[in-house]
Amino acid sequence: MSVLTEPRAGKAAKSWNTASSAPAALRVPVDPNRGRKRMLWVSAAAVIVALHVLAFAGTDFDPALLVDGWQGMARFISDAFPPNLDWETVIKPGLDATLVTLWIGLLGTTLSIPSALVLAVLASRTTTPHPAAYQVSRSILSFFRAVPDIVFALIFVTAVGLGPFAGVLALICHNTGVMGKLWAESMEETDQGPQQALSTAGASKLQQIAHGSLPLVIPQFVGLLLYRFDVNVRSSLVLGLVGAGGIGLLINQAIKSFQFDTMLTHIIIVLVLIIIVDQASGFIRRKLAV
Amino acid sequence: MQQAALSVSSLAKSYNGRTVLDDVDFQVHRGELVAFLGANGSGKSTTLKCVAGLAEPDAGRIELDGQQLAGLSGRQLALARSTAAMVFQKIHLVPRRTALDNVCAGGLARVSGLASVSPMFFSRQLREEAMACLDRVGLADRALEKVGRLSGGQQQRVAIARALCQRAAVLLADEPVSALDPNAAEHVMALLAELAHEENLAVAAVLHQPELAIRHADRAIGLLHGSIAFNAPVAELNEKILHTLYSPERNAA
Ligand SMILES: Nc1ncnc2c1ncn2[C@@H]1O[C@H](COP(=O)(O)OP(=O)(O)O)[C@@H](O)[C@H]1O
Ligand SMILES: [Mg+2]
Numbered sequence: 442m443s444v445l446t447e448p449r450a451g452k453a454a455k456s457w458n459t460a461s462s463a464p465a466a467l468r469v470p471v472d473p474n475r476g477r478k479r480m481l482w483v484s485a486a487a488v489i490v491a492l493h494v495l496a497f498a499g500t501d502f503d504p505a506l507l508v509d510g511w512q513g514m515a516r517f518i519s520d521a522f523p524p525n526l527d528w529e530t531v532i533k534p535g536l537d538a539t540l541v542t543l544w545i546g547l548l549g550t551t552l553s554i555p556s557a558l559v560l561a562v563l564a565s566r567t568t569t570p571h572p573a574a575y576q577v578s579r580s581i582l583s584f585f586r587a588v589p590d591i592v593f594a595l596i597f598v599t600a601v602g603l604g605p606f607a608g609v610l611a612l613i614c615h616n617t618g619v620m621g622k623l624w625a626e627s628m629e630e631t632d633q634g635p636q637q638a639l640s641t642a643g644a645s646k647l648q649q650i651a652h653g654s655l656p657l658v659i660p661q662f663v664g665l666l667l668y669r670f671d672v673n674v675r676s677s678l679v680l681g682l683v684g685a686g687g688i689g690l691l692i693n694q695a696i697k698s699f700q701f702d703t704m705l706t707h708i709i710i711v712l713v714l715i716i717i718v719d720q721a722s723g724f725i726r727r728k729l730a731v
Numbered sequence: 732m733q734q735a736a737l738s739v740s741s742l743a744k745s746y747n748g749r750t751v752l753d754d755v756d757f758q759v760h761r762g763e764l765v766a767f768l769g770a771n772g773s774g775k776s777t778t779l780k781c782v783a784g785l786a787e788p789d790a791g792r793i794e795l796d797g798q799q800l801a802g803l804s805g806r807q808l809a810l811a812r813s814t815a816a817m818v819f820q821k822i823h824l825v826p827r828r829t830a831l832d833n834v835c836a837g838g839l840a841r842v843s844g845l846a847s848v849s850p851m852f853f854s855r856q857l858r859e860e861a862m863a864c865l866d867r868v869g870l871a872d873r874a875l876e877k878v879g880r881l882s883g884g885q886q887q888r889v890a891i892a893r894a895l896c897q898r899a900a901v902l903l904a905d906e907p908v909s910a911l912d913p914n915a916a917e918h919v920m921a922l923l924a925e926l927a928h929e930e931n932l933a934v935a936a937v938l939h940q941p942e943l944a945i946r947h948a949d950r951a952i953g954l955l956h957g958s959i960a961f962n963a964p965v966a967e968l969n970e971k972i973l974h975t976l977y978s979p980e981r982n983a984a
Contacts, residue, residue, distance in 0.1 A: 634823035638890075641783040642897045643813025643840030645806075651848045652836045656825045 517701060524709060525702040535691060535710045542687035543714065545605050546674030549612020550666065556617045561624035567633050568650050582625070585618025594680045608685030612673050620669050627661040628654065660729050667722035674718050678711060688714075734797055736761045736933035737782065737815065737901045742791030744777055744957075751777050752957045755791070759901065759935050764927040766944035766965065767937040769954035770977050775937040778954070779903045783817045784808070796900050813840045815901040816894030820909050822886050826879030830870060830889045833878055834861040837896035857896075864895040867930075868922060884915025891922060895930075902926065904936040908943065920947040941973055 472478070496502075525531045562568045563578035593611035601607050636653035644652065681689015688711055695704035735758035742755040752774045759765050767775045780786035782793055793800045795814040803811050816837070824833045832850040838857050845852040865871045868888040870881075878886055887907055894902055904923060908916035920936075924947045927934040938944045944951050945965050953961030953976045961972055 632823075634819065634821055635825050637785060638817065638819065638823040638893075639836055639839060640809075641785065641812065641815070641817040642837050642893070643809045644836070645809075645839075645847065648839045648842070648847045652839060652850070653825065656827055659827070 520699075521701040521705040523702065524705040525700070526706060531703050531706050532710075535688060535707045538681075538686075538688040538691045538707075539710050539714050541605050542677045542681060542689065542711075543674060543718075545608040545612065545677035545680065545685070545687055546670060546718075548609045549616055549673045549677065550620075550670040552609070553613045553616040553620060554666070556613075557621040557624060560617065560621040561628060562650060564621065564625040565628035567629050567631075567636070568646075568654055570646055578621075582618050582621045585614050586622060587618070588615065590615035590676050591679060591683055594683050594685045598684055603684040603686070605686030608677055608680040608687065611680060611685065612677060615676075616669055616673055620665060623665045623669075624658075624662055627658055627665065631657045631661075663729055664726045667726055671718055671722045675715060735759060735794070736796055737935065738792075738794040739778075739782065740792045742778065742781060742793070743789045744774075744781060744786065745789060750957055752781070752788070755954075755957070755959055757952055757959060757962060759933040761900065761931045761933045762927060763949045764924050764934040764936065764947060766948035766951045767935060767954065768941055768944060768951055768961075768973075768976055773954040773976075774957040775954055776905050777957075779817065779905050779935065779937065782815055782901075783903055784812045785817075810840060813897055814899060815903055816897040816899035818887070818890050818894055818902065818904040818907050820906040822883075822890050822910075824878045824886060824890055824893070827877060829875050830865060830878055830881065830892075831858065831861055831874040833889055834864050834892045834896050837861075837864075837893035838898070840897070861892070861896050864892040865889070867895060867926075868892045882915065883911050884918055887911060887915070887919050888922060891919070891926070895926075900933060902932050902934045904934065906937050906939055909939045916943065923947065941968065944968070 560578045560582055563570070563574045564582055566575065569575040569578070590611045593614045594607055597607035597610040601610070631654065633654075635657065636649045639649045639653045677685070677687055678689040678692075681687040681691075682693045684690065688707055692704055692707045692711075695701070695707060737759040739758070740756045742752055743750070744752040755774075755778060757765075767778065769775050777786055781788040781791075782795075795811060798811050798814070800808065800811055825836075828850065832853070835850060835853045835857050838860065839847070842853070842857065846854065846857075862871060862874060865874050868891050870885060870888055870892065873881060873885065878889055881889065891902075891907075902923070907923070908919050911919060920943055923934050923936055926932045927949070936948070938948070941951075945968060948965050950963065951961065951965045951968055952959060953972065955976055960976060961968075
C-alpha cells in the first residue's frame with residue numbers, strides 16, 4: 442500500500458502530479474540483459490550465414506549454368522508440345538495407370554491404420570502402459586519414418602518383384618512411421634480428464650483409452666489420415682519411377698524413349714488426379730473441423 | 732451409527748518434500764453430504780485424489796465400504812476403489828458422445844469383450860441401467876444428445892449419472908459447481924444432497940463457497956494447511972471459523 446502513496450521514481454511522480462493535459466509518462470526500465478540478447482541475435486545470424494555459404498559450395502550452386510543451358514530446356518519443352526492425345530496408346534493406358542497409382546496410395550494409407558494406431562497408443566505418454574513400451578514403440582516409429590518409402594520400395598521389389606504390390610508394401614511401412622508419430626503427438630495434446638475419470642471408475646487401461654482418449658482425438662486422427670492419403674498418392678507416383686507400377690512407371694518409360702509429348706499427357710493426367718485428391722481431402726477435413 | 736462408507740485415518744502426503752496433507756482423519760457415512768472447505772492449496776483436492784487413486788498417499792489408511800485399500804493391488808485395487816466415484820469441476824465427459832454412452836462408461840468395470848472397445852457393443856442391460864441413472868438426475872429426455880450440446884449444469888448432472896452407473900457407495904465431488912452459474916450450481920447441489928438423503932449415498936464435496944455448504948451440506952470439514960481444523964455439523968460454522976480457514980495472512984505462510 443505505502444508504495445503507491447509514496448512514489449519513488451522522482452521524475453515520473455512530478456509529471457504525474459502536474460495538472461497538465463499530457464498523459465503521465467514513466468521511464469521504461471532498462472533491460473539488464475539487453476547486451477547479451479543482442480549478442481545472441483548477432484551470433485545466431487552469423488551461424489545461419491555461415492551454414493548457407495557452406496551449403497552453396499556443397500551443392501555446386503551456380504545460376505550461370507542455368508542461364509547457359511536454357512536452350513536444352515527449351516528444346517525439351519518444345520518437343521513435349523503438343524501433348525500426344527492418342528486415346529488407345531497414350532490416354533487410356535495413362536488413365537489405367539493413374540488409377541493404379543491411386544489404389545497404391547489408398548491401400549498404403551488404410552492398411553497402415555492398424556499398425557499406426559497400436560504404435561501411436563504405445564508411443565503416447567498419456568496412454569502407454571509402460572515406459573519400456575513407450576521407448577520401444579518410439580524407436581520403431583522413428584525407424585519406419587527415417588527410411589524413405591522409395592528405399593522400402595526397392596527392398597520389396599527384390600522380394601515380390603516389380604509392380605504395384607511392392608509400392609503398397611513400401612507405403613504401409615513408411616506411412617506407419619509418419620502417421621503413428623503424428624497420431625501419438627495429437628494424443629499427447631488432448632485432455633486427459635475423461636481417461637482419468639474412467640480410471641477412477643475402475644475401467645481397465647484398454648477401456649480408458651477406447652472410451653476416454655480415442656473418442657476425443659478422432660477428428661484430428663481422420664484429418665491427419667486424409668492428409669497422409671494426399672501425400673501418399675503423390676509418393677506412389679515417385680515409387681512408380683523405381684518400378685513399383687502406376688503412372689510413374691509410364692512417365693519414366695516415356696522419358697527414356699524420348700517421347701516427351703506422351704510424357705506431357707501423363708503429367709497432365711497426374712496433375713488432374715492430384716488436384717482432385719487435394720480438393721476432396723481438404724473438403725472433408727473442413728467438414729470435420731466444424 | 733452404522734459403519735462409515737469412507738473412513739480415512741492418518742493420511743499424509745507431500746510433494747517434493749513439502750507437506751500437503753498431515754495426519755488427516757475423517758469419516759463419511761451413507762446418507763450424509765459432507766462439505767470440504769478451506770483456502771486454495773489447503774489440500775482439499777489432494778485428499779479426494781488420494782481416496783480415488785489419482786494421487787498416491789505417503790501414509791495412512793483408507794477404507795471404502797469396510798474394505799481396506801492397503802494390501803490390494805492391480806485389478807482388485809481398481810475394483811475396490813470403484814466403490815467411490817469421482818465428479819470433477821471440469822466434468823471430464825466425452826463431448827462427442829451421447830449422454831447415454833457417457834453414462835454407460837461409468838459401468839465399464841463390469842464390462843468385458845467388445846464393449847470394452849466400443850459403445851456399439853454395450854449390452855441392453857447396461858443401457859437400461861444408464862437410462863435409469865439419467866432419469867435420476869432428470870435428463871432421461873436428453874439421453875441421445877451429444878454431451879457437448881448440453882449446458883454446463885446438464886453436463887455436470889450427466890457426470891453424476893455416470894457416477895451412479897458406477898454403482899458407487901461414495902460420491903467424491905471436487906468443486907462440482909465452481910464452473911456453473913448460480914442457478915445451475917443450486918440445482919446440482921440440491922441433487923447431491925438428494926442422492927445422500929434419498930439414495931443413501933455418502934457424498935463428499937469440495938465447495939468453494941461456504942454459503943453453499945451451509946445451505947446443502949449436513950457436515951463440514953475445514954482444512955487448514957493440510958490438517959483438519961474443523962469437523963462438525965454445518966450449523967456450527969461461524970464467521971470466526973470461516974475467517975480462520977480463509978484468512979489471508981495464514982495463507983501467505
Ligand atoms: N501434482 C502436484 N505436484 C506438486 N504439488 C502439488 C500437486 N498437486 C497439488 N500440489 C500442491 O499441494 C497443495 C494442495 O493442493 P490441492 O490439494 O490442490 O489444494 P486445494 O484443492 O485445497 O486448493 C498445493 O500447494 C499444491 O500446489
Ligand atoms: Mg482443489
